[in-house]
Amino acid sequence: MAAPRKQRMAIVGFIVAGSAIAIGLVLFALNEGINFFYTPTEVAQGAVPDGQNFRIGGMVKTGSLRTGELEGTLVEFLATDCAQDIPVSFTGVLPDLFREGQGVVADGYIDSNGIFQASQILAKHDENYMSAESVAAMEASGASCDP
Amino acid sequence: MNKRALLIIPGLFFIAMLGLLLFGLGRNPNMVPSALVNRPLPEFSLPGLKLNASAATSLIASEDLLGGIRIINFWATWCPPCHIEHPYLVEISEREKGVSFIGVNYKDDLDEARLFLEEKGSPFEKIIVDLDGSLGIDFGVAGAPETFIVDSFGMIRYRHVGVINHQIWEETFAPVISRIK
Amino acid sequence: MIPELGNFSLILAFCLASLMVVIPMAGAITNNQLWMSLCRPLSSGIWVFMILSFACLAYAFLKDDFSVNYVARNSNSLLPERYKFAAVWGGHEGSLLLWVLILSSWSYAVSLFSRDLPQDILARVLSVMGIILVGFLLFMLLTSNPFERTLLNPPIDGTDLNPLLQDFGLIVHPPFLYMGYVGFSVAFAFAIAALLSGRLDAAWARWTRPWTNAAWAFLSIGIALGSWWAYYELGWGGWWFWDPVENVSFMPWLVGTALIHSLAVTEKRGVFKSWTVLLAIAAFSLSLLGAFIVRSGVLTSVHSFAVDPARGMVLLTIMLVVIGSSLLLYAIRAPVVKGSASYTLTSREVLLLINNIILVVSTAAVLLGTLYPLIHEAIYGEANRVSIGPPYFNTIFVPLMALLAFALGIGTFSRWKKTSVAYLKQQLSKVLIASLAFGIVIPVVVTSEFNISAIVAVVLALWIVFSIAKDIFNKTSNKESFFKGLKALSLSYYGMQFAHFGMAVTILGVCLTSHYSVERDVRLAPGDSEIIGNYEFIFEGVSLQQGANYQADRAVIRVLQNGNEYITLEPEKRLYYATRATQTEAGIDVGLFRDLFTALGDERGDGSWVVRIHYKPFVLWIWLGAIIMAFGGVLAITDKRYRSKKPVKETQSESGLSVNTATKTNLSAEA
Numbered sequence: 001m002a003a004p005r006k007q008r009m010a011i012v013g014f015i016v017a018g019s020a021i022a023i024g025l026v027l028f029a030l031n032e033g034i035n036f037f038y039t040p041t042e043v044a045q046g047a048v049p050d051g052q053n054f055r056i057g058g059m060v061k062t063g064s065l066r067t068g069e070l071e072g073t074l075v076e077f078l079a080t081d082c083a084q085d086i087p088v089s090f091t092g093v094l095p096d097l098f099r100e101g102q103g104v105v106a107d108g109y110i111d112s113n114g115i116f117q118a119s120q121i122l123a124k125h126d127e128n129y130m131s132a133e134s135v136a137a138m139e140a141s142g143a144s145c146d147p
Numbered sequence: 148m149n150k151r152a153l154l155i156i157p158g159l160f161f162i163a164m165l166g167l168l169l170f171g172l173g174r175n176p177n178m179v180p181s182a183l184v185n186r187p188l189p190e191f192s193l194p195g196l197k198l199n200a201s202a203a204t205s206l207i208a209s210e211d212l213l214g215g216i217r218i219i220n221f222w223a224t225w226c227p228p229c230h231i232e233h234p235y236l237v238e239i240s241e242r243e244k245g246v247s248f249i250g251v252n253y254k255d256d257l258d259e260a261r262l263f264l265e266e267k268g269s270p271f272e273k274i275i276v277d278l279d280g281s282l283g284i285d286f287g288v289a290g291a292p293e294t295f296i297v298d299s300f301g302m303i304r305y306r307h308v309g310v311i312n313h314q315i316w317e318e319t320f321a322p323v324i325s326r327i328k
Numbered sequence: 329m330i331p332e333l334g335n336f337s338l339i340l341a342f343c344l345a346s347l348m349v350v351i352p353m354a355g356a357i358t359n360n361q362l363w364m365s366l367c368r369p370l371s372s373g374i375w376v377f378m379i380l381s382f383a384c385l386a387y388a389f390l391k392d393d394f395s396v397n398y399v400a401r402n403s404n405s406l407l408p409e410r411y412k413f414a415a416v417w418g419g420h421e422g423s424l425l426l427w428v429l430i431l432s433s434w435s436y437a438v439s440l441f442s443r444d445l446p447q448d449i450l451a452r453v454l455s456v457m458g459i460i461l462v463g464f465l466l467f468m469l470l471t472s473n474p475f476e477r478t479l480l481n482p483p484i485d486g487t488d489l490n491p492l493l494q495d496f497g498l499i500v501h502p503p504f505l506y507m508g509y510v511g512f513s514v515a516f517a518f519a520i521a522a523l524l525s526g527r528l529d530a531a532w533a534r535w536t537r538p539w540t541n542a543a544w545a546f547l548s549i550g551i552a553l554g555s556w557w558a559y560y561e562l563g564w565g566g567w568w569f570w571d572p573v574e575n576v577s578f579m580p581w582l583v584g585t586a587l588i589h590s591l592a593v594t595e596k597r598g599v600f601k602s603w604t605v606l607l608a609i610a611a612f613s614l615s616l617l618g619a620f621i622v623r624s625g626v627l628t629s630v631h632s633f634a635v636d637p638a639r640g641m642v643l644l645t646i647m648l649v650v651i652g653s654s655l656l657l658y659a660i661r662a663p664v665v666k667g668s669a670s671y672t673l674t675s676r677e678v679l680l681l682i683n684n685i686i687l688v689v690s691t692a693a694v695l696l697g698t699l700y701p702l703i704h705e706a707i708y709g710e711a712n713r714v715s716i717g718p719p720y721f722n723t724i725f726v727p728l729m730a731l732l733a734f735a736l737g738i739g740t741f742s743r744w745k746k747t748s749v750a751y752l753k754q755q756l757s758k759v760l761i762a763s764l765a766f767g768i769v770i771p772v773v774v775t776s777e778f779n780i781s782a783i784v785a786v787v788l789a790l791w792i793v794f795s796i797a798k799d800i801f802n803k804t805s806n807k808e809s810f811f812k813g814l815k816a817l818s819l820s821y822y823g824m825q826f827a828h829f830g831m832a833v834t835i836l837g838v839c840l841t842s843h844y845s846v847e848r849d850v851r852l853a854p855g856d857s858e859i860i861g862n863y864e865f866i867f868e869g870v871s872l873q874q875g876a877n878y879q880a881d882r883a884v885i886r887v888l889q890n891g892n893e894y895i896t897l898e899p900e901k902r903l904y905y906a907t908r909a910t911q912t913e914a915g916i917d918v919g920l921f922r923d924l925f926t927a928l929g930d931e932r933g934d935g936s937w938v939v940r941i942h943y944k945p946f947v948l949w950i951w952l953g954a955i956i957m958a959f960g961g962v963l964a965i966t967d968k969r970y971r972s973k974k975p976v977k978e979t980q981s982e983s984g985l986s987v988n989t990a991t992k993t994n995l996s997a998e999a
Contacts, residue, residue: 019689025723025724025727026724028723029693030700032720033721035716035717036713068932068934073938094929094930094938096911098930151659157606158655158658164617164699168624168626168640170702170706
């Protein structure tokens with residue numbers, strides 16, 4: 001009886017082909033969806049390859065936020081880790097927790113003028129930068145690095 | 148191929164995942180990668196804080212901190228977590244004779260800072276006054292409390308954000324200190 | 329005294345659970361009828377004490393007993409009553425209590441509704457559930473006791489419930505979600521019991537099916553509620569973010585869906601047994617993984633509870649014991665497939681296998697994406713942190729789900745053992761032509777543009793719908809009238825078709841809202857307006873409003889439809905007094921074919937605000953589809969063959985066999 005064997009071969013072939021496609025797809029998708037995380041200091045040191053999308057974390061420098069005087073929904077501010085400041089530009093709605101002197105995480109890239117063009121400002125305090133515990137501690141303390 | 152052997156695969160997969168999760172638990176959420184770790188102390192020269200308000204203040208410079216393991220703690224009276232960790236700092240400074248604690252009074256009111264230390268005791272050998280937060284900028288601190296471990300050559304070896312308690316001391320500070328001793 | 333009573337009943341429940349692990353299992357091994365029969369009263373005892381414990385915590389919340397630490401951390405005297413009740417499960421400890429309460433309810437339900445189950449099987453099943461109960465009760469008593477008190481100088485007022493959670497969505501979302509998560513423990517327990525007893529047969533699959541369907545239906549609703557809640561409460565206009573916590577609820581659902589299909593094969597054809605058992609173990613393991621990820625803080629998410637590695641260690645230990653030992657048992661006892669396969673490539677068996685492969689691959693991809701930040705950190709060190717964004721998940725999911733939808737259509741017409749290719753061709757060609765024709769024409773005519781992804785989505789959804797319609801038509805065509813034919817079809821058949829139909833509805837909702845949404849984030853001064861299609865949104869300004877425990881900036885946005893007054897939307901931005909947290913409340917006009925979504929952003933000086941104005945076609949269908957799917961699951965449970973009180977009065981050891989024959993008669997009746 002060759003039929004069951006042939007059939008089993010077909011199933012095995014199907015599984016092998018399927019998993020090959022799946023693995024390829026996963027690798028491709030990982031490449032698409034991965035966001036590296038850098039601090040302003042690392043950005044200033046040139047750790048970020050040109051044109052790469054990445055995620056920056058830091059604090060919104062006190063006194064640097066400009067909204068009202070800019071056109072439309074444009075927002076500009078400095079993201080700082082208190083060692084380096086990176087100018088950030090964003091168009092859209094700011095999240096509820098966005099405030100000067102508070103932590104901020106943004107997705108985007110550095111344009112040719114050295115400005116971080118954010119496509120998204122994250123609403124949550126992201127532990128990529130600081131643990132929830134320390135953020136909570138800082139919130140409670142009202143600490144800010146107003147340089 | 149033995150078909151039963153295939154049945155072990157899910158178990159192996161599970162063990163691998165368990166290992167990964169264990170790693171995830173073990174990693175320290177309070178460890179913040181700092182640009183300064185494994186770099187020398189920033190240069191500074193700032194006034195020191197004396198408990199007696201009328202006593203003459205002397206400058207403390209970065210060179211003054213060389214020659215021993217220092218725990219540099221950024222604190223302020225306006226920071227509630229600092230109040231929480233303070234008694235433990237006092238306790239640990241009495242117990243740990245091998246290291247000395249340097250306080251950085253960060254953007255604070257000096258009279259209140261003196262009052263605070265008089266009431267609660269001081270764990271610090273020296274206290275640096277950082278009124279405008281400039282030393283904070285040099286260290287790259289984001290707030291208080293933050294604590295750095297500096298080795299005897301003046302290299303920053305570790306940065307901790309948030310409160311220090313017994314567990315954190317035993318699990319993160321003590322190993323770093325014994326490594327750099 | 330009430331909190332102490334709650335704590336005491338928790339301890340009693342723990343003691344009873346420990347007994348339920350030992351006595352019925354010992355009875356099953358030594359064939360001691362009395363010991364085995366103790367499992368029923370024990371499970372009801374645990375349930376009673378869990379209810380009592382839960383009631384005590386709820387009482388502490390409603391009476392503002394801030395000496396209970398958990399109440400102080402999650403409630404406030406200003407909090408409205410209904411949220412005080414919902415706050416019972418608003419934090420880690422209380423939600424864990426709800427988790428365990430639901431687990432005990434499932435085990436009680438098993439003892440109630442499994443009268444025709446052989447006693448030794450029931451004893452083993454409940455004993456396995458007892459192990460999970462013991463683990464989680466111990467976890468709660470040791471590290472997360474909700475009844476812990478500060479009797480000396482208790483706080484005068486509580487710190488309030490997280491404002492994100494002060495919402496109807498929170499009241500209903502976690503209970504449904506947990507019902508789903510924890511519900512898979514039943515399928516898990518049945519699988520372990522079957523492995524232990526060595527009776528992994530069609531009867532086992534038949535017993536497991538209704539429980540799996542029930543858990544799956546709850547989980548479907550739970551996930552849909554969570555997504556709906558995020559849609560109107562987070563104020564971003566999104567409904568799925570591929571957040572780790574969303575992912576960990578989605579993975580058990582995917583595997584649960586695979587399990588439902590694989591159980592069908594195992595029951596009807598007696599094949600894929602080992603695979604089915606593995607899926608049953610996997611579904612519950614992924615639920616446990618979810619509990620771990622949410623509660624240990626290894627991954628960050630908006631939903632996660634406070635970080636505490638100690639809790640994570642205990643949960644990891646529970647996972648190690650429960651999953652580790654079950655996988656070990658699986659490796660030792662699972663049956664190894666015998667060579668003869670009696671089905672062809674186009675048989676229903678193979679199509680369901682394809683379904684399973686697609687679903688399991690999807691799960692693996694989601695798991696990888698969720699854990700990848702950890703993997704990356706483990707390889708490259710702590711300083712190199714990454715996150716995985718939605719593009720990853722979308723890139724993988726869209727093609728896989730398209731494939732699944734395509735296979736679903738074929739599967740509808742397939743038969744057990746073998747389906748002739750000619751028959752499939754004959755059936756499917758009409759369906760294919762119809763779905764292609766309508767799927768291309770409708771979107772192009774309605775939107776007058778050619779959007780290939782939207783067309784593919786519509787074609788696939790119609791492909792499923794037409795397959796279902798054609799199949800129902802086929803099954804009724806030989807009856808004297810259409811309605812008589814409809815009546816003759818079994819409830820489980822309807823359940824399946826409803827679930828598949830729900831899938832089509834959700835696919836349409838997801839794809840159409842993704843491709844045709846108009847999203848404008850604009851800055852508007854009072855009197856300004858924004859036009860989307862035939863709707864004009866006029867921003868009338870923002871005023872300060874007082875709520876029970878918050879104050880709100882409330883915008884008034886008048887909406888005109890074709891120039892006529894249509895509706896006034898009032899999105900809010902709330903500031904909660906106790907937590908000083910702000911919270912967005914979207915203003916939404918819900919419609920079957922489109923939602924008008926508005927949310928208030930931030931103020932930009934001179935009275936102008938940033939406002940989100942979104943036109944979202946078919947967004948409701950996403951959740952409608954989930955409800956239809958869940959309804960299908962419920963219909964399948966109510967099928968009378970699960971309730972058949974057929975003469976199963978023979979001795980215990982033979983009852984498995986008699987159920988087998990009962991299934992066979994059902995099979996022939998259906999065919």
